[in-house]
Amino acid sequence: MTVVLLSLYVCLALALSNAAPVQHDKIMIKDAPEGHSHPKGEDHHDALxxxxxxxxxxxxxxxxxxxxxxxxxxxxxxxxxxxxxxxxxxxxxxxxxxxxxxxxxxxxxxxxxxxxxxxxxxxxxxxxxxxxxxxxxxxxxxxxxxxxxxxxxxxxxxxxxxxxxxxxxxxxxxxxxxxxxxxxxxxxxxxxxxxxxxxxxxxxxxxxxxxxxxxxxxxxxxxxxxxxxxxxxxxxxxxYFMRCGEGFGHGGNASRQRCSEVKLNAISTDDKGRTYAFQDAMYLRLDTHRYGSHHFPISRLWKEISGGVDAVFSYGENMYIVKGGQVYIYKSAAHYTLIEGYPKPLKEELGIDGTVDAAFLCPNQHIVNVIQGQKMYDIDLAATPRAVKKERPIPFPKIDAGFCDANGVKVFIGPEYYLYESPTILALGKIKPAPQKISPEKFNCEE
CATH class of the missing domain: 2.110.10.10 (Hemopexin-like domain)
Known part of the structure; x- marks a missing residue:
């Protein structure tokens, strides 16, 4: 009986091996080699x-x-x-x-x-x-x-x-x-x-x-x-766009700067709501951090700027970049375009001699606050000619960058910032608020 059953199994196996293949519902994949197809549910799904x-x-x-x-x-x-x-x-x-x-x-x-x-x-x-x-x-x-x-x-x-x-x-x-x-x-x-x-x-x-x-x-x-x-x-x-191990390091594997090493030159938000932080010859978008953060050369967006900047602020549809006693004004429409006739001397444009440390403009205002050493100058951008309207001291010998939004004024010194309710509080305040550390999520740095 055992021999008979074994013979039947062998015959059945031979019959199945010589039979026509089962016809599957096939799906042609464009990426398969020419003349090939992948049956639905078969092992092409397993070959990642x-x-x-x-x-x-x-x-x-x-x-x-x-x-x-x-x-x-x-x-x-x-x-x-x-x-x-x-x-x-x-x-x-x-x-x-x-x-x-x-x-x-x-x-x-x-x-x-x-x-x-x-x-x-x-x-x-x-x-x-x-x-x-x-x-x-x-x-x-x-x-x-x-x-x-x-x-x-x-x-x-x-x-x-x-x-x-x-x-x-x-x-x-x-x-x-x-x-x-x-x-x-x-x-x-x-x-x-x-x-x-x-x-x-x-x-x-x-x-x-x-x-x-x-x-x-x-x-x-x-x-x-x-x-x-x-x-x-x-x-x-x-x-650049994936992490592929040794030999493919730029985008995914490059080491990030430590937050304690961050030193900003300027921060500004334009009329389109785009916020930029400037550090040496690079810039970083702060409002797009959910898509990942990356530093780019400043000259990529603002072609006429080489190296770093001293101060940046936005007024209306224009972005003002101050560098080395010169003012560059860019239209903030599609891909910043330098306005004809610029750069111009800082003295001619804003009525200030020398170079500056920071500048910021609060939302819906036309007074730009320019900081030079331990002094803050108020300049009315709606006036012609532009000149210093008010001069006030600030409680810092030197700052790196300033920024003003709905939350108040941020004064950046190294990797820390001080938050004030307004430029007036900054100038009149006798007690410095507690310093706060920059956000590693927004500034693409490691704690």
Whole structure:
């Protein structure tokens, strides 16, 4: 009996091995080698892609919480470190459209005038667009791309948001080949540009007011209005946008400055609500820390400024930068532009001789407070000509930077600051308030 059963098992095994393969419901993945397909649920899900081996991303976008997602095939990475996971583990409805291949493009909507779409994430798959908020697909989606974004083609290569102030209006840049379709979110009008100097972008990413075209495992930074590329590009994305261990150190592995070592030269908020801290020849955005913090050369935004600054303040639509007895005035519209005729001497512009230590302007005021040594000068910016209106002593022999917002006046000395209710309290106060330490979260430093 045992021999008979064994013979039956052998015959059954041989029959199964020679039978036609079971037909699975197959899903073609665009990233599979030509002539290959991956059956749904099979082991291609287990073979996690490794972005540190130099892959090409299909899409990149932040979410409303500041997390950045990198997409490749049916996988994604959340943040600048960590392994890949299946896209449908976070955006589950995308799984229902796997026959479309991968996410072609994605962007984070910036349109504060319309809360119904602001902070949503849009995904583009073939000729469809998906809208997500808080990782939940909005009711009624997906829809045809033309229905949501008239004039925008299907099968996109990349997309990136461009808020007003960086572009002329709240816009989205859509990439297809070397054609860029600039979509005005409010009017739904489209302007087509051809940027042959840019590589074909397979994904695009806005990070801390900078715009990046990703191609292969490289990236190229570009101007969102003109497409201009300045600097030496392309650069390896693994050195800047992910943590890939030894040999890929710049962005993710570079050691951060200790908070006790921070010494600021200036801080200011412009009329668009963008807050900048200046330290030596670098600047840092303080209002975007949820997207990560990074120091950039001052000359990247303010091209005419080399090295550090003495003081910075904003008045109306202009940003004033004081350096070495000269005043530079920049229009704070899309990518700061130096006003014709500047720089001018400090004496001619503000009526002060020599150099200054700090300057600040409180919200909705036209009196700039300029600090020079142990003296604070009040200057009326609405007056012509501008001259010192009042001179008052302050209880510090020298300060590094000053800043005024709705919370009061902050006087920075090294890594600490002193908070006063107003410039008048600063000048008249006999007792110094207790010093406070700068925030490591905002200033990208280690305690």
């Amino acid at each position: 892609p490794d972005r540190c081996k130099g892959i090409e991303f299909n899409a990149i976008t932040p979410d409303e919480k500041g997390n950045t997602f990198f997409f490749k095939g049916d996988h994604l990475w959340k943040g600048f470190s960590g392994p890949a996971v299946l896209s449908n583990s976070i955006f589950k409805e995308l799984d229902e459209y796997h026959h479309l291949g991968h996410v072609d493009a994605a962007f984070h909507m910036h349109h504060q005038d319309d809360p119904s779409v602001h902070d949503h994430i849009y995904f583009f798959l073939d000729n469809k667009v998906f809208s997500y908020y808080n990782y939940t697909l909005e009711q009624g989606y997906p829809v045809e791309i033309q229905q949501e974004f008239p004039g925008i083609p299907s099968h996109l290569d990349a997309a990136v948001e461009c808020p007003k102030g960086e572009c002329i209006t709240d816009s989205v840049l859509f990439f297809k080949g070397n054609e860029i379709h600039s979509f005005d979110i409010k009017t739904k009008s489209v302007k087509k540009k051809v940027w042959t100097h840019l590589p074909n972008c397979t994904s695009a990413f806005r990070w801390l007011e900078h715009y990046y075209c990703f191609h292969g495992y490289n990236f190229t930074r570009f101007h969102p209005v003109s497409g201009e590329v300045t600097g030496i590009y392309p650069k390896d994305a693994r050195k």
